Amino acid sequence: MFETDALYQNDPKWKNVKLGNQNTETIGSWGCLMTSMTMVANGYGFNETPESINEKMKAAGGFQEALIIPAVLPSVCPGLVYKGYQPCEDTPAPLDQIDAAIAAGKPVIAQVDWSPKAGLQTHWIVLYDKEGD
Numbered sequence: 001m002f003e004t005d006a007l008y009q010n011d012p013k014w015k016n017v018k019l020g021n022q023n024t025e026t027i028g029s030w031g032c033l034m035t036s037m038t039m040v041a042n043g044y045g046f047n048e049t050p051e052s053i054n055e056k057m058k059a060a061g062g063f064q065e066a067l068i069i070p071a072v073l074p075s076v077c078p079g080l081v082y083k084g085y086q087p088c089e090d091t092p093a094p095l096d097q098i099d100a101a102i103a104a105g106k107p108v109i110a111q112v113d114w115s116p117k118a119g120l121q122t123h124w125i126v127l128y129d130k131e132g133d
């Protein structure tokens with residue numbers, strides 16, 4: 001099973017650091033995807049923080065303003081492989097593919113709707129284990 005230490009985008013050590021190449025959004029406000037990417041990198045042997053990944057991704061051209069470009073992560077964490085992005089806002093998530101990846105010990109970074117409120121309130125998390133159905 002994939003293992004990594006949990007990281008929190010609002011950790012006081014980095015929550016106020018500007019995200020990417022702009023001056024408004026911070027790791028605390030918009031950094032959940034980057035924090036998830038950092039957790040995955042660390043699970044594969046890297047020793048990074050969201051702040052260090054932010055700096056490395058900026059240097060590698062891994063941002064459009066505050067929007068991170070996940071496909072750039074392997075250039076700053078050699079050996080990692082980016083398997084692609086499958087949007088599911090309007091279609092069901094590929095649960096069989098997610099289950100297969102987790103069963104194979106591979107983490108999945110997933111976008112979820114974290115609130116029962118109307119509309120979509122997005123947040124990115126790392127899936128690495130499954131209990132039950």
